[in-house]
Amino acid sequence: PRTHSYTNYNSWDKVQSWIAAISTSNSALISKQSIGSTYEGRPMTLLKLGKKSSVTKPAIFMDCGIHAREWISPAFCQWFVKEALSTYGSDSQMTSLLDQMDVYVLPVFNIDGYDYTHKSNRMWRKTRSRTSGTSCLGTDPNRNWNAGWCTTGASRNPCSETFCGSKVESEVEVRNVADFLRRNKADIKAYLTIHSYSQLVLFPYSYTYDLAADHSELLKVAEGASSALRGLYGTRYTSGPGAATIYPAAGGSDDYAYDIGVKYSFTFELRDTGRYGFLLPASQIKPTCMETMLAIKYIAAHVQENL
Numbered sequence: 001p002r003t004h005s006y007t008n009y010n011s012w013d014k015v016q017s018w019i020a021a022i023s024t025s026n027s028a029l030i031s032k033q034s035i036g037s038t039y040e041g042r043p044m045t046l047l048k049l050g051k052k053s054s055v056t057k058p059a060i061f062m063d064c065g066i067h068a069r070e071w072i073s074p075a076f077c078q079w080f081v082k083e084a085l086s087t088y089g090s091d092s093q094m095t096s097l098l099d100q101m102d103v104y105v106l107p108v109f110n111i112d113g114y115d116y117t118h119k120s121n122r123m124w125r126k127t128r129s130r131t132s133g134t135s136c137l138g139t140d141p142n143r144n145w146n147a148g149w150c151t152t153g154a155s156r157n158p159c160s161e162t163f164c165g166s167k168v169e170s171e172v173e174v175r176n177v178a179d180f181l182r183r184n185k186a187d188i189k190a191y192l193t194i195h196s197y198s199q200l201v202l203f204p205y206s207y208t209y210d211l212a213a214d215h216s217e218l219l220k221v222a223e224g225a226s227s228a229l230r231g232l233y234g235t236r237y238t239s240g241p242g243a244a245t246i247y248p249a250a251g252g253s254d255d256y257a258y259d260i261g262v263k264y265s266f267t268f269e270l271r272d273t274g275r276y277g278f279l280l281p282a283s284q285i286k287p288t289c290m291e292t293m294l295a296i297k298y299i300a301a302h303v304q305e306n307l
């Protein structure tokens with residue numbers, strides 16, 4: 001049967017039916033809204049977690065699955081939603097968070113690519129859009145944002161894994177999320193985007209080596225998140241600005257969110273450091289998600305303290 005499991009990598013069909021079920025499971029705490037469709041016409045459904053309120057609450061936005069092959073990422077977003085709903089009322093921090101804030105979760109950003117990795121090519125990274133004049137498919141959705149677009153760490157070659165696209169926000173998936181962030185930027189206090197692998201907590205900038213205005217605070221938060229994570233199983237993460245910590249890379253979602261005013265902007269690279277890489281065994285989904293919850297909750301607590 002089409003059974004969804006939090007400790008397995010779920011196909012898009014299973015995730016889609018999970019979204020439909022979970023979003024109607026608790027009308028006091030969760031709802032869903034469409035933010036558009038993907039290139040191939042799949043629905044991009046945003047989950048909104050938080051105590052229902054007639055007034056607009058400050059919010060955190062988290063997306064998973066920008067890159068198709070990074071399966072542990074959507075697994076974490078599903079885990080986060082389950083944990084939030086099941087610990088509200090018993091976990092004091094989660095209860096406070098969902099009372100005071102809303103948390104938007106986009107379980108799979110690049111749905112077309114994610115489905116393609118299940119059905120055709122496990123190592124696919126990009127979107128599945130067609131670019132005129134080439135038979136190579138896809139644009140890197142983490143190089144397509146209006147943040148130093150295509151100036152460094154990206155390629156103008158449509159056949160490259162880091163193709164920046166024919167123009168800024170050429171990818172409808174990127175446009176859908178960028179539009180949502182722009183529409184709600186006054187209320188969105190944090191942007192979290194989940195990737196794999198390398199075990200890193202990154203923050204702006206990646207499009208330049210220049211330090212962000214909030215560099216010292218972001219570094220402190222990233223280091224606090226990493227040490228909270230390490231407290232569970234001893235997993236070691238490295239924290240720092242993207243350019244110097246991993247590589248220069250322009251057109252990223254985190255840099256864009258930061259530049260439109262979302263101060264607490266972080267990119268996570270989850271387990272591992274290369275032994276399995278993108279092919280992280282399903283047996284590591286639970287421990288990875290449990291330790292990552294601690295990092296996310298650390299950041300959320302800092303955001304709440306600074307509302």
Ligand SMILES: NCCCCC[C@@H](C[SeH])C(=O)O
Nearest residue numbers: 142195206242249252253267
């Ligand atoms: N905005 C760039 C953040 C640092 C790079 C993140 C990785 C995740 Se796979 C990348 O997009 O190459």
Ligand SMILES: [Zn+2]
Nearest residue numbers: 067070195196
């Ligand atoms: Zn990635």
Ligand SMILES: [Zn+2]
Nearest residue numbers: 195196197269
């Ligand atoms: Zn990565």
